[in-house]
Amino acid sequence: MTNDYGVLLESGTNELEVVEFEVHGNHYGINVMKVKEIIQPMPITFIPHAHDHIEGIIQLRGEVLPVIDMAKVLGMPPSEKQSTDKYIVTEFNQQKVVFHVKNVTRIHRISWNDIEKPSEMYQGGNNQIIGVIKINGTMILLIDFEKIVVDINPHSGIHVDQIKSLGERERSEKQIIVAEDSPLLRKLIHDTLKEAGYDRVEFFENGQLAYEFLESTLEKKNTFEEVQLLVTDIEMPKMDGHHLTRRIKEHPVLKELPVIIFSSLITDELRHKGTGVGADAQVSKPEIARLVQHIDELAL
DSSP states (O other): OBTHHHHHSOTTSSEEEEEEEEETTEEEEEEGGGEEEEEOOOOOBOOTTOOTTEEEEEEETTEEEEEEEHHHHTTOOOOSOGGGOEEEEEEETTEEEEEEESEEEEEEEEEGGGOBOOOHHHHOTTOOEEEEEEETTEEEEEEOHHHHHHHHOGGGSOOGGGGGGGOSOOOBOOOEEEEOOOHHHHHHHHHHHHHTTBOOEEEESSHHHHHHHHHHHHHHHSSOOSOOEEEEOSOOSSSOHHHHHHHHHTSTTGGGSOEEEEETTOOTTTHHHHHHTTOSEEEETTOHHHHHHHHHHHOO
């Protein structure tokens, strides 16, 4: 399987396609935009002293890729008959990673509105579940693959120290709003933008809340001068970043607001999706210093 599905899905419709896979009879999902291909298991080279979740490495068409055992990630025993398992080859956060799963069943096309946010009661602080999809009596759990990779390799995440490369900074009074569903990333982005001199930053956990805030601000003032820039993730329940950008750029007044898409899904293959909905800039996580440089250039 190659990633033709995500490319064909029109940008800004607030829909996504999810690859459903199984681990020990439980059903999980990954955004098809992250998936490069699905392959049969192949010989693995063991890496001494690697993280417990890393099975080893494989060579795929000349590239050396790490293989992550999803059974171990999810706290389950290893598969009993691995010859029938599947490898999901992914690309996000500017890196390629292979995930070892039991089986890949099908692809679902759904709306971000249909994804339920996990309850805090069962989600927990270290849980990898970011959403729940109910389809034909089956619950599919959406996995936070970025968190899995950062837990294994913390250096691959966002770090405040990256701002030091930009040199001396001045404080700014410009107001920025950020749409990001991950509490951990909201905290990291807040700390990083504060270090970069941006104190007036307001966060929303999905695109719908961010858009409602912009509309309410416009209604109160009859003009729009309160916010100087919007930063948005792509993958968010209720309203994704592409749809949010499209709504803003089609609005007669809000269209002047600069929008930066900051997402793990910014790749050469998928960049056209953000361009198609009118984004002013697109930055791949975890390049927070580049994000700040674009904010400096675009904030009204």
